Amino acid sequence: MKRWIGVVLAAVLAGVAVVAVVTGNEEDDRPELTVARGVIGSEKKPFFDDARVRAAFAEHGLRVEVDTAGSRQMVTDVDLGRYAFAFPSSVPAAERIKQDRGASVTYAPFYSPMAVATFEPIAGLLEKLGVLRNSGSGYPIFDIAKYLEIVAKGTRWDNIPDNSDYPARKRVLLTTTDVRTSNSAAMYLSMIGYVANGDDVISSDEQIAKIAPILAPAVLDQGFSETESEEAFENYLVQGSGKTPMTVVYEAQYLSHVFTGDGRIRPEMRLVYPSPTVLSKHTLVPLSAPGSRVGELLTKDPELQSLAAQYGFRTSDPKAFADLVARTKAPAATALVDVVEPPTWERLDRLITAIDSTRP
Amino acid sequence: MSRVMSPVMSPVMSPVMKGTALLSALLLVAACGSAGEPADGPDVLRVLAGSEIKDLEPLLRRAESETGVRVRLTYTGTLDGAEQVASGRADGQQDAVWFSANRYLSLIDGAQARLSTQTKIMISPVVLGLKPAKASELGWDTKPVTWAGIAEAARQGRFSFGMTNPASSNSGFSALVGVAAALSDADGALSADQVSSVTPRLKEFFSAQRLTAGSSGWLADAYARDPRVDGMVNYESVLLGAREPLTIVYPADGVVSADYPLTLLASAPEGKKALYGKLADWLRTPAVQKEIMTGTHRRPIVAGVPPDxxxxxxxxIELPFPNRRSTADELIATYLNQVRVPAEAAFVLDTSGSMQGDRIAALRQALVALTGADTSASGAFSRFRNRESVTMMPFDDAPGSPVPFTVPERDPAPVLGEIRRFAEGLEAAGGTAIYDSLKAAYDRPVAPGHYGSIVLMTDGENTDGSDYAAFEAHYRSLPEERRHTPTFVVLFGESDAEEMRRVAELTGGAVFDARSTSLAEAFKEIRGYQ
Structure with a gap:
C-alpha cells in the first residue's frame, strides 16, 4: 500500500497523477479480468499487493487476490477448495499439497535463503558469545552449533559480561514463528536439526527421538510465537530489540526494504546468515486453470521476475539480484557456501510433534 | 469486553466521564449499538471486537466515506470472543475479528484454522500509571524500577492500584502474564508448573490492588471516582488519555503489549475479503496512523509516523508470553482463587410474584451457572471463586433474611453445591421492595480485606417500602468507606430503566441489560466487575 502511495505521489509531482491513478484502478477492477484467488505465505503479500505486480497480471487478463496463511497451515487447516492456487514457502509443504490435491505440476519462481535479522548492540554481544563471526566471504555468519551450546547452557542476556547495552533478563534465544504453523520456523528447525543430528539431514525416527529434547528449548522457551512470518518480521521492524533482539527471517523480507530504500531498515539493524542455512524455495501449487496461469507468469514473465527480485527474492536471473545488491549496497551474501537441504515433510512433521510432546 | 453492557453502560457513565475522549466513544457505541447499526450488506464488514477498540468508532465512520467499507462492530469479552471464534460459532456471523491481541485465541486448539490474514494496526503496552505525587514519593519518576521493585512496594503497602479482571479483559490478562513472567525465576516462557512457584510473589504484588473491572475503559472511570487509589495498571493509551495526568512507569524488566490485529476469518465470503483488504490498508496509511496516535494515544505500527x-x-523489553493454553488458564485460575483480593458479593434478587414462571427459572439458571455449571472457559472463570463471600438477599414485599456463603480456599465444591441448592429453591411471590432491600445490603459491613460489590436484579417497579429518593438520602448518609461499594444493576422484564440507571450512577456501578440477552449473560458479565 505504502509503495502504491509512493507511486501516486511521484506521479503527482510529475503532474500526471490523476490519469495514472484512475486508469490504474479501472484496469484493476476491469470486469473482464479473471480472478485467481490464492493462499500464500504472508511474506509474499507485499509483492502481490504491489500495484505494478497487479498491473503485470492484468496485462495477461488476471486479477490475483491473496489470503495469507502459515505454509504448514495450508497443509493441515486451510480449505484449499476455495483457492486457485496455494503458494507456500518451501518445497516440502508444496510437495505435500501437490500430493494431497493431485496436482500434476508445481512452479518455483523464486527462492530466498533463511537469515537472521538483529540489531547492532545485540550483534556485538553475539560476537562476544562466539555465535557471530565473519565468514571470510564478506558476510557475517551466525554459527548454529555455537548457538545450540548457548541455548543448552541457558545463557541470559544479562549474564553476558560487560553488557550494559541489553541487560534483559531473557534467555539468548532466536525468535521464530510458530513451528506448528509456519514454514520459516520449520526451516529454522531444519537448520538446528541438521547440526544437532551431527551435521546430517534427519532421516530416521531414532534420530528424531534423540535430538527432540536438545532442540526443544530452542523452539519452545521463546514462549508465544506468531503464526505467520510477516507478523514476526513486523515485530522486529516496529517494536525493535526490546521485543525481538534477533529473529529468523527470509532474506527477502529484509532485503526488499533495503532495495526500495523505504527507511524501515534503520542504521542499527543487521542481516546475518546462519551457518548452515536452508534455502526456502517458494513453490506454487496450481489448484485450477487460472492458478496454473499465475504460476507460469510468475516463472516466465520478465516483468514479474524483475519485480520479484525487487522484493528481495532470488530468481532464475542471478544478475537481477546481484545488480540490486550492488546498487543499494545491501548487506547480502551473493554466494552462500553452507547450505543444507530440509528433511521431508513427514520427518519434519514428526520432529515437530516430538518436540511439542517434550513439554506437557 | 462487554457485550451485554456496551449498549446501556454509556448513559450511566456519561455524567461521570464527561469530557473524556473515552466517553464520547462509549456514547457513540450506545448510539449505534441499538438502532443505527448497519445490517449486513455487500459493503458491510462484520467485525467481532473487543471493547478496547470502541474509541476507534469515529475513525471507522470516516473509513466508510473514504473507502466505502461500512464496519459493523459486535463487542464481546476476550475469552468469550476467543471461544466463539475457535468453536466456529463466529463463522457466517462475522467476517473478521479485532481484539487487542490474538495471543490467547491462538492458543486454543483449532483456532488457527478459523483465522486468515492478520494485520496489526497499532500498539499499546500495558504499564503502571501513578498519581505524580505518589510516583515521585516512590522515586519511580526519575529512576528505573522493575516489577520486583513494584511488588516490594506493594507488599509494604506503599501504594495502591486498580487493574481489570484477567478473565474478562486483555489489559488485566497482559498485566498478569507480564508480572508473573517478571517475578518468576523463569527466564523463558512460563510453564504451568512455574505458576505455582511464583504465586507467593504474585500475592504480594496484588495485595495492593483496590479496584477491579471488566473493561479497561470502566476501570479508568472507577479510578477517577476513587481518590483512595493511587494508580492503575492499564494500557499506556488509557493512562495517557486520563483526565488527571498520570506518571507512567515503564518497568525496566519488561511489559506485555497489545498489537490490535485486524484479522480476517477464514470463512469470510469473497466480497468481504475485499472489504477487509481495503479497510486494513486504509488503517495503515500514514495519515490514519497519525490520527490513531493523536486521537487514541496508541503507538503507530508503520514507519514514517514520528512517535509522540x-x-x-x-x-x-517485551516479556515472553506463554505458548500453552494450559499455562494461561492456570495463571488466570491462580489469580482468581489464590492471589487477588477476595470478593464479597451481595446479590439483591427480586423474587416477587411477577418473577413467576420463566423468569424465576432464568434467575435460578443464571445463579447455578456461577456455581461451576457453565463449563466454557469464560463460564468457568466467572464462577464464585475460592475465598469469596457471597450473600444472597432475595426480596419481595420486604427484604428477606440474607443467606451468606463463604467459598473456602480449598475444595470449593461443597459450598458451591449449597449455593446451587439455594438458587434452585428460589420461589416467586409477593410485592417488590427494591430500595428497602438495597438499603439492607448497604447496611451490612464489608469484611476487611475484601472487595465489596452489590448486584441488584429486579423485573419491575418498586411497590413496597422506601422509594428511590429515600434510598439516595440513606446512601449519602453512609460512612465514606461504605459508599465505595458499587451496585451493578440488571435490567430485566419491566424494570424501571431510568431509576436503575440512577442507582448505578449514584453508587459508581453500571447497568447491564438482560432484556436483550439473558440473565445468565448479564450475571456472567458482571462477574468481571466483582
Missing amino acids: PRFGSAQL
Whole structure:
C-alpha cells in the first residue's frame, strides 16, 4: 500500500497523477479480468499487493487476490477448495499439497535463503558469545552449533559480561514463528536439526527421538510465537530489540526494504546468515486453470521476475539480484557456501510433534 | 469486553466521564449499538471486537466515506470472543475479528484454522500509571524500577492500584502474564508448573490492588471516582488519555503489549475479503496512523509516523508470553482463587410474584451457572471463586433474611453445591421492595480485606417500602468507606430503566441489560466487575 502511495505521489509531482491513478484502478477492477484467488505465505503479500505486480497480471487478463496463511497451515487447516492456487514457502509443504490435491505440476519462481535479522548492540554481544563471526566471504555468519551450546547452557542476556547495552533478563534465544504453523520456523528447525543430528539431514525416527529434547528449548522457551512470518518480521521492524533482539527471517523480507530504500531498515539493524542455512524455495501449487496461469507468469514473465527480485527474492536471473545488491549496497551474501537441504515433510512433521510432546 | 453492557453502560457513565475522549466513544457505541447499526450488506464488514477498540468508532465512520467499507462492530469479552471464534460459532456471523491481541485465541486448539490474514494496526503496552505525587514519593519518576521493585512496594503497602479482571479483559490478562513472567525465576516462557512457584510473589504484588473491572475503559472511570487509589495498571493509551495526568512507569524488566490485529476469518465470503483488504490498508496509511496516535494515544505500527514524545524514549523489553493454553488458564485460575483480593458479593434478587414462571427459572439458571455449571472457559472463570463471600438477599414485599456463603480456599465444591441448592429453591411471590432491600445490603459491613460489590436484579417497579429518593438520602448518609461499594444493576422484564440507571450512577456501578440477552449473560458479565 505504502509503495502504491509512493507511486501516486511521484506521479503527482510529475503532474500526471490523476490519469495514472484512475486508469490504474479501472484496469484493476476491469470486469473482464479473471480472478485467481490464492493462499500464500504472508511474506509474499507485499509483492502481490504491489500495484505494478497487479498491473503485470492484468496485462495477461488476471486479477490475483491473496489470503495469507502459515505454509504448514495450508497443509493441515486451510480449505484449499476455495483457492486457485496455494503458494507456500518451501518445497516440502508444496510437495505435500501437490500430493494431497493431485496436482500434476508445481512452479518455483523464486527462492530466498533463511537469515537472521538483529540489531547492532545485540550483534556485538553475539560476537562476544562466539555465535557471530565473519565468514571470510564478506558476510557475517551466525554459527548454529555455537548457538545450540548457548541455548543448552541457558545463557541470559544479562549474564553476558560487560553488557550494559541489553541487560534483559531473557534467555539468548532466536525468535521464530510458530513451528506448528509456519514454514520459516520449520526451516529454522531444519537448520538446528541438521547440526544437532551431527551435521546430517534427519532421516530416521531414532534420530528424531534423540535430538527432540536438545532442540526443544530452542523452539519452545521463546514462549508465544506468531503464526505467520510477516507478523514476526513486523515485530522486529516496529517494536525493535526490546521485543525481538534477533529473529529468523527470509532474506527477502529484509532485503526488499533495503532495495526500495523505504527507511524501515534503520542504521542499527543487521542481516546475518546462519551457518548452515536452508534455502526456502517458494513453490506454487496450481489448484485450477487460472492458478496454473499465475504460476507460469510468475516463472516466465520478465516483468514479474524483475519485480520479484525487487522484493528481495532470488530468481532464475542471478544478475537481477546481484545488480540490486550492488546498487543499494545491501548487506547480502551473493554466494552462500553452507547450505543444507530440509528433511521431508513427514520427518519434519514428526520432529515437530516430538518436540511439542517434550513439554506437557 | 462487554457485550451485554456496551449498549446501556454509556448513559450511566456519561455524567461521570464527561469530557473524556473515552466517553464520547462509549456514547457513540450506545448510539449505534441499538438502532443505527448497519445490517449486513455487500459493503458491510462484520467485525467481532473487543471493547478496547470502541474509541476507534469515529475513525471507522470516516473509513466508510473514504473507502466505502461500512464496519459493523459486535463487542464481546476476550475469552468469550476467543471461544466463539475457535468453536466456529463466529463463522457466517462475522467476517473478521479485532481484539487487542490474538495471543490467547491462538492458543486454543483449532483456532488457527478459523483465522486468515492478520494485520496489526497499532500498539499499546500495558504499564503502571501513578498519581505524580505518589510516583515521585516512590522515586519511580526519575529512576528505573522493575516489577520486583513494584511488588516490594506493594507488599509494604506503599501504594495502591486498580487493574481489570484477567478473565474478562486483555489489559488485566497482559498485566498478569507480564508480572508473573517478571517475578518468576523463569527466564523463558512460563510453564504451568512455574505458576505455582511464583504465586507467593504474585500475592504480594496484588495485595495492593483496590479496584477491579471488566473493561479497561470502566476501570479508568472507577479510578477517577476513587481518590483512595493511587494508580492503575492499564494500557499506556488509557493512562495517557486520563483526565488527571498520570506518571507512567515503564518497568525496566519488561511489559506485555497489545498489537490490535485486524484479522480476517477464514470463512469470510469473497466480497468481504475485499472489504477487509481495503479497510486494513486504509488503517495503515500514514495519515490514519497519525490520527490513531493523536486521537487514541496508541503507538503507530508503520514507519514514517514520528512517535509522540509522550511515549518516552525508553526501550521497552517485551516479556515472553506463554505458548500453552494450559499455562494461561492456570495463571488466570491462580489469580482468581489464590492471589487477588477476595470478593464479597451481595446479590439483591427480586423474587416477587411477577418473577413467576420463566423468569424465576432464568434467575435460578443464571445463579447455578456461577456455581461451576457453565463449563466454557469464560463460564468457568466467572464462577464464585475460592475465598469469596457471597450473600444472597432475595426480596419481595420486604427484604428477606440474607443467606451468606463463604467459598473456602480449598475444595470449593461443597459450598458451591449449597449455593446451587439455594438458587434452585428460589420461589416467586409477593410485592417488590427494591430500595428497602438495597438499603439492607448497604447496611451490612464489608469484611476487611475484601472487595465489596452489590448486584441488584429486579423485573419491575418498586411497590413496597422506601422509594428511590429515600434510598439516595440513606446512601449519602453512609460512612465514606461504605459508599465505595458499587451496585451493578440488571435490567430485566419491566424494570424501571431510568431509576436503575440512577442507582448505578449514584453508587459508581453500571447497568447491564438482560432484556436483550439473558440473565445468565448479564450475571456472567458482571462477574468481571466483582
